[in-house]
Structure formats: C-alpha cells, structure tokens
Amino acid sequence: MTESLKLTVDERDDGLAVVYTDGYINNQGGEEIAATAYRLIDAGHRKLLLNLAETKIVNSIGISILIEIIEKMLEIDGQLSFCCLTPTIAKTFHIMGLAQYAQIHETEEEALAALT
Amino acid sequence: MTESLKLTVDERDDGLAVVYTDGYINNQGGEEIAATAYRLIDAGHRKLLLNLAETKIVNSIGISILIEIIEKMLEIDGQLSFCCLTPTIAKTFHIMGLAQYAQIHETEEEALAALT
Amino acid sequence: MQPVTLTLPMITDMELTASHTAGALGRQIGMASDQIDEIKQAVVEACINAFEHSGAIRREVVVQLDVLGTDDAPEGMRISVRDFGTGFNLDRARNPRGERLVDLKRGHGLRIIEGLMDEIHIESDGGGTTVVMTKLR
Amino acid sequence: MQPVTLTLPMITDMELTASHTAGALGRQIGMASDQIDEIKQAVVEACINAFEHSGAIRREVVVQLDVLGTDDAPEGMRISVRDFGTGFNLDRARNPRGERLVDLKRGHGLRIIEGLMDEIHIESDGGGTTVVMTKLR
Ligand SMILES: Nc1ncnc2c1ncn2[C@@H]1O[C@H](COP(=O)(O)OP(=O)(O)O)[C@@H](O)[C@H]1O
C-alpha cells in the first residue's frame, strides 16, 4: 500500500541513469518518478532506464504520468526505456500504447545494451 | 500477502548463519524459517541470527513456530538471536515473552557482536 | 464459497484492499499467478474509475467477489465493482482515441480491464455504475 | 466517513485484507505510522483467532472499521471483528499461563491485541464472538 513507492537512483556515465522502483505506481508514485526524472534531466542525463523489477502493480493514472516523461524526453532528444516488467504490467503498457514510444526490455542488461 | 515469505541465508564462519526474512511471517512462513534453521543446525551451525528488516507484519502462530527453534537451540547449546524488528514486532515479541529466551538487537552489527 | 463483500470508502489505497482480496481469493482457488496478477490489476482500474469518475456523493464502492463453479472444482472468479455515482454513456466512453502521444494520457481504464479479463459487463445509469469482470482459470 | 465493512471468507491471507484496509484508513486520518502498524498487527490477531478458534460453520468474518470523531478532526479508529462461531468463556481464556518456554507457544492473540490497542472489548456467546478494538490518535 502507499506504503509509498521507494526509488533508488543509479547515475552512470554517458548521461545515463537507472531508476529502480519498489512498490505501487499510483498517481503519487508516478509524480515521484517524474520529479526524479526531471531532476536527472536537469543534471544533464539524456538516457533514463526505469527498472520496475520490484513493482508488482501499477494504475493507469500513475502510468499516464510516465507518458509525460516520455514526451519530455522526445522533446530534448533523450530516451526513456523500461525493463523488468511483470507480464501483467507489460500487458498493461501494451494496452496503453506505451510500447510505441518507449522501449521495453526484459532484462536490465538488454536495456542497457540498447541504450548505450 | 502470501505473496510468500522470501528467505535469504548467509552462512558465515564460526558456525554462524544469518537468515534474512522478507514478507509476512504467518504459519507457513514460520514453518519455512524453521525448516531453514533445522537445515543450518544439521549443517553444524550453532549460532543463528534472524534479520527481520524486511518483515513488516507477523502473526502469533508464525512466531510460536519460532519459539520451537529457540527450544531446539537451547537443547543443543546453540543460540538464536533476532535483529532489525519494527517497533510493533518488537512489542509483539515482548508481549509474547520471547525476549526472555532470545536476544533481540536493534542492528545487525550489534547482534553479530553479541553472537561472536 | 460465500461471496466476499467489501464496502470501501473512496480513499487512497482502498483499490489495493480490493485488489489484495481478489489476489488471496485467486490463490485460494489455485489460479495461476499471472492470472491472479491480471485480476488484481483489473480490480485496481475498476476501483479508481469509480473513485475518479463516478461523481458520487456517497463516497464508497461495494466490491463483490464470487468464485464460479463449485468449491471442489472452482472455475474462475467474478468481481463486481459498484458505485453510486451519476453513471456514464458507454458509447461515448469507448470512442476511439487519437494516436498522438498526448492522446494516450487518459481513457485506459476500461481497455485495460477488457484486455486483462475474459469478460467485462457494465451497467450504468443515474443511480451509479457496476462493472462486472470475469476471469476463468 | 462512512464505516468500512468487509465480509471476508476464512481463507489464507484474508487477515491481511482486513489489516491493509485498517492501514489505509489510518493513513487517511493521519495516524502515526507506528500506531498504524500496531492496529494492523492487532487486526491480524483478531482475524486469525476467529479463523482458528471460532469453530464456525459459516466460514466468514465481518470486519467493520469506524473512524472516531469527525472527518475534520478524526480522533482514532474502532475496529470490530465478528465471527459466527460457538463463542468462548473469556475468564478461562485469560487464565495465567505457565512461565516455561513450552507454555509460551499459544495463548497470545488476545494479549497482543490488549498490548497494542488502547481498548479491547469482547462479546462472546453461542452465536459467535465480536472483538471490538479501539486506538486513539
Ligand atoms: N465508474 C464510472 N462512473 C462514471 N463514469 C465513468 C466510470 N468509469 C468510466 N467512466 C467514464 O468513462 C470514461 C473512460 O474511462 P476509462 O476507460 O477508464 O478511462 P480513464 O483513463 O479516463 O479513466 C471516463 O473518462 C469516464 O467519463
């Protein structure tokens, strides 16, 4: 429960940062991820990877906020990718049409290889 | 939910092992911890530390099963300690009278220092 | 098994209560864990739709969960989420959305439920909305 | 806020549904997180007592959660857990237990509830048991 979302950020070389989510991505969780993403963008990062391994449930309001990050990324010629989605969250992303605008990878290695 | 308990075991030197719990300790969770403890005892370990940092809720049936591990440990002249309990779980252990028979420490370092 | 009934206020995280309950029921009747996750996700969407869109003065939802089939041979689960709001016009809600990224932001809840469950049935009028979702094992 | 009512089957993890609901309600009314954890733990114990001891043929509990005070100035939470079992003799249940380790194994549920909540009140007869627990902010 909100039993709020925990975020861990790993800032790497080459303008790449990985954000690990742990918990439910609802409205508030989406806002927290967006705030973190904008902070990373301001710090010069242009490639973001969201690793959702520890997120077992989302809601469409929270995910809509992630769409705003994708928009922002397209604007600045950056890239947002996702990895480690549960099968249900992957399905949900596809139903929402996210897969057209952001890359979704099974593993973190795969995602990193595609980003760098 | 059961969303079952996850256990991670770290077997160290000197017959010491640390068991990390992640999740709800109910009946079934207690049984899993007991099975792991008996396996470690069979492997020669005499000092066990249960680190409950990632356990936010328990029930008294699950904890009763931990009392059986304490009994076993007293029999074989071993020792079972606990660390990293939430304040509520610590209160619950005290109400159950566990604190008389097993050491309860705030941090893992403290617990390890007392065990070795 | 008797139906499970939850009367829940429309407050933060209450959708998770409904979702967790559905999950526990799914495990009880031996559904596969991916199926359970799909049900849990669909229940969240149905609840937040009621929280967000119902316009209800009576700020609660009634969630009912039923096991289909018999206790010995459960066949699936049916979940209904009822609110006491102003209802909505289903045809308008289902209008195709644009394909620009900005259009993707809303209008997902019902499609997610449809995509994740085997069946969805909606009744909506001035007395409120009931979304009934079914998933077979 | 309207009372929250949960009618839950006595199956694995259903005590967590009740507990999570109490947690969400506690957050909603701004209780401290340690207080919320204590309520959640007490609710688990009340539910598993009903699951384990009620001897009920009707395998469900009715959990009701009420916010005390007003919506603007909530004063705490009252939770009742009702089963439809055979009831029990409170005085016998409260008999002091031995102090040997082996005696520690059972007889904890009610004492945990008493220790964690501000007030506990039990009504029990041949029609079942209701445990009413209160915690003030
Ligand atoms: N329970 C409800 N009560 C009233 N209107 C609803 C309800 N559920 C959905 N709707 C209407 O249907 C539209 C589409 O819903 P949905 O597919 O879930 O998309 P959204 O992402 O906007 O919630 C909503 O914008 C709303 O107008």
Ligand SMILES: Nc1ncnc2c1ncn2[C@@H]1O[C@H](COP(=O)(O)OP(=O)(O)O)[C@@H](O)[C@H]1O
């Ligand atoms: N809901 C209930 N219905 C019937 N009997 C109960 C109920 N709750 C408690 N009891 C009785 O009270 C005794 C003490 O309960 P409790 O303090 O919770 O200890 P325990 O750890 O044995 O559950 C139980 O052993 C049981 O006989």
